[in-house]
Amino acid sequence: MSIGRKTSIPAGVDSIGLAITFDFKVLSKKCLAIITIALMVMTVFQIVLPKAAAATQERILTIAMNEPIDSANPWVGITDNAYIFFGLIYDYLLTPNETLINRPNLATSYWYMDGATAESRGTNFNALSHNKSTADWPLGSIWEYNLTDQAYFSDGVQLTADDVKWTIEIQLGANFGAYWAYQPYTRWIDHVEKRSDFQVRIFFADSQSPTKTPFPVAFGKNLFFPILPQHAFIGKPSVYVGQSWDGIPAIGSSPFMGTDNLKSEIIAKESVTLVRNPWYNFTENGVARAWALF
DSSP states (O other): OOEEEOSSOOTTGGGOEEEEEEEEOOOOHHHHHHHHHHHHHTSEEEEEOOHHHHTTOEEEEEEEESSOOOOSOTTTOOSHHHHHHHHHHOOOSEEEOTTSOEEESSEEEEEEEOHHHHHHTTOOGGGSSSOOSGGGSOTTSEEEEEEOSOOBOTTSOBOOHHHHHHHHHTTSGGGGGGOOTTHHHHTTEEEEEEEETTEEEEEEBOTTSSSOOBOOOSGGGOOOOOOOOGGGGTTSOTTHHHHTOOOOSOOOSSSEEEOTTHHHHHHHTSEEEEEEOTTOOEEETTEEEEEEEO
């Protein structure tokens, strides 16, 4: 299988009209049942983009839903439709495919190691504030992720290891309580080490215990939380995203992005329109596709 993301905007992208409109209406039981089945089928949303048609015609997919997107902030929104929205805007380290099997997203590959291996591959354990011995870190307590160098946020800025490290670490330590949405993951993350612009190591430990004891994890391949653009939050306090941010602007690296009306649409709770992210160009086996985690 060939999986790749091109760094350049595809030819003719300015003329491509691809949009999704969420219409929040009162639904009949029959309509609600149909939509419920549709959403079950679309647990992982896959859009095949025929290249010939993409450049010549406008295509709009309207999805009727029985509840609004309550917030554009992935750490505040709680409705199912909000999580559908997050998956269409933001990328994750990994994501399930159409059969719910994990597949590469931002992380093109990953593996796990112990402290001794990490030290032999460049980690300075003496720089840690605790558990400085390599023997403290058993096999599986450290996971390394190789990131794609072909992901761009919808404002045109390249996504790098800095964004991954920043997104995770603002949720840790003293900020843990301010970021509740993805605590099942962050509860067990000690810190993130940037190894290069496109490689990170995540160190797992009981971060909320006094000893912060490292331990092996099996869910290193299941880190499903959105990666945000660090540059969009320069000058903001580390708790800003979890407590004050309204989710606007929603700058992600996934297939879609909001319009200039996104804020008013979220407040009105009538409908939300998403348009194609022109910097997104994911191809699989030569076919342009859009993947999103629901």
